[in-house]
Amino acid sequence: MAGSGIFAEIIGGDVFNYYSDGQWNKSSSGKFVPIINPTSRKIHFKVQACTQEEVNKAIESAKVAQKLWAKTPLWKRAELLHKAAAILKEHKAPIAECLVKEIAKPAKDAVTEVVRSGDLVSYCAEEGVRFLGEGKFLVSDSFPGNERTKYCLTSKIPLGVVLAIPPFNYPVNLAVSKIAPALISGNSIVLKPPTQGAVAALHMVHCFHLAGFPKGLISCVTGKGSEIGDFLTMHPSVNCISFTGGDTGIAISKKSAMIPLQMELGGKDACIVLEDADLDLVAANIVKGGFSYSGQRCTAVKVALVMKSVADTLVKKINDKVAKLTVGPPEDDCDITPVITESSANFIEGLVMDAKKKGATFCQEYRREGNLIWPLLLDNVRPDMRIAWEEPFGPVLPVIRINSVEEGILHCNASNFGLQGCVFTKDINKAILISNAMETGTVQINSAPARGPDHFPFQGLKDSGIGSQGITNSINMMTKVKTTVINLPTPSYTMG
Numbered sequence: 001m002a003g004s005g006i007f008a009e010i011i012g013g014d015v016f017n018y019y020s021d022g023q024w025n026k027s028s029s030g031k032f033v034p035i036i037n038p039t040s041r042k043i044h045f046k047v048q049a050c051t052q053e054e055v056n057k058a059i060e061s062a063k064v065a066q067k068l069w070a071k072t073p074l075w076k077r078a079e080l081l082h083k084a085a086a087i088l089k090e091h092k093a094p095i096a097e098c099l100v101k102e103i104a105k106p107a108k109d110a111v112t113e114v115v116r117s118g119d120l121v122s123y124c125a126e127e128g129v130r131f132l133g134e135g136k137f138l139v140s141d142s143f144p145g146n147e148r149t150k151y152c153l154t155s156k157i158p159l160g161v162v163l164a165i166p167p168f169n170y171p172v173n174l175a176v177s178k179i180a181p182a183l184i185s186g187n188s189i190v191l192k193p194p195t196q197g198a199v200a201a202l203h204m205v206h207c208f209h210l211a212g213f214p215k216g217l218i219s220c221v222t223g224k225g226s227e228i229g230d231f232l233t234m235h236p237s238v239n240c241i242s243f244t245g246g247d248t249g250i251a252i253s254k255k256s257a258m259i260p261l262q263m264e265l266g267g268k269d270a271c272i273v274l275e276d277a278d279l280d281l282v283a284a285n286i287v288k289g290g291f292s293y294s295g296q297r298c299t300a301v302k303v304a305l306v307m308k309s310v311a312d313t314l315v316k317k318i319n320d321k322v323a324k325l326t327v328g329p330p331e332d333d334c335d336i337t338p339v340i341t342e343s344s345a346n347f348i349e350g351l352v353m354d355a356k357k358k359g360a361t362f363c364q365e366y367r368r369e370g371n372l373i374w375p376l377l378l379d380n381v382r383p384d385m386r387i388a389w390e391e392p393f394g395p396v397l398p399v400i401r402i403n404s405v406e407e408g409i410l411h412c413n414a415s416n417f418g419l420q421g422c423v424f425t426k427d428i429n430k431a432i433l434i435s436n437a438m439e440t441g442t443v444q445i446n447s448a449p450a451r452g453p454d455h456f457p458f459q460g461l462k463d464s465g466i467g468s469q470g471i472t473n474s475i476n477m478m479t480k481v482k483t484t485v486i487n488l489p490t491p492s493y494t495m496g
């Protein structure tokens, strides 16, 4: 159960504490932030509403702790990360239970998220000792006009304090994808979890606490974005921000100081289906890609661009699979569970109604109960409908029938997003040419978009973000290059 067993110290009364300076604390604000269960729509958990002063203390402790941590041998950093990963995996059940209650993630997927997170932390530890254990050696006489009088040594050093802001849909996994690279690189970390998902994140942080990381190196502050959001992102002692979420990221990048930013801000991932595609494979991928976790993934298939000649057959195959999706509470491990908030459900409904008014074909009847929206495929969507461009983050998927591949590519590239896309065809040459033409960070050939495996590079173009993620890229991004140049005596002083 949440907040019990080894997690008992993270809760005080009925409010979960925040973590700073190596301990679990109650906020002096005397206030809490309620966490609404998307299924019951009632308060399920409460977390501390930290004050700016408490956030400031956490950042300042992180700054102090980082100096010593940077001097801790790489293999020791890796050892602690492996320990945290093992504790996390061992205690997957209570953490997964939080994900079920806070974000309505289907029970099995919730366990998968925690296990994947442990694996990510371990992989990061292994990758870090190798990647950061290497530097460069340069000699000066390869540049015109120079003698061999300078030896240049480069290595990678930490940035300082990394601020991690993960989203509600992966509050554990997308938190550790920032925490682990930061720590292995010698940085300290301040985590601001999403409100929904905060309790799962606090449990995860406790696993790091139990692993024995130094005091102050990791903190997790909870509270209202309106109270502590700007304070965190504009804090002069923050040296790097890694953010995943919506367009708040654009505002952060405008306000933040001159520090490295890693931003992943959503997508309108297009799926282009050619005439020669294996339509059973396409249907399976569209249903999995479009509807898993009720479409609340930045990498979900968000628009299917299908060649007219195969559209009828494909739509039928998709509908047959949609009919088999189970709809209901996350505790029952249903495929489709309530979306995160009532306002999200209202937004999704707005997109659906706009499409209806403008003449889209509803392949299923539109149905909603509270935050639960039944899966819906919208056929014959046209570019004048909002759903052709906007990201529903829900279980509704538009199909646009196209006359040519060029039309599909044009639609994909006209989007302000550019995260991932996919193309289905048996012709590998065509697939590669289409991938080259699509303005997205990644193109999957014959599979739905996905971030993982977690060591693959992951990045968005345009409004989908800046910087590249994936374990190695994140480690690289959270370090800077340090150079030492050894100046030798000029040749005239040397023998011969």
Ligand code: G3H
Residues within 6 Å of the ligand: 169, 170, 296, 297, 298, 299, 449, 450, 451, 452
């Ligand atoms: O929601 C954004 C995530 O980065 C998507 O990750 O492809 O593993 O579901 P995923």
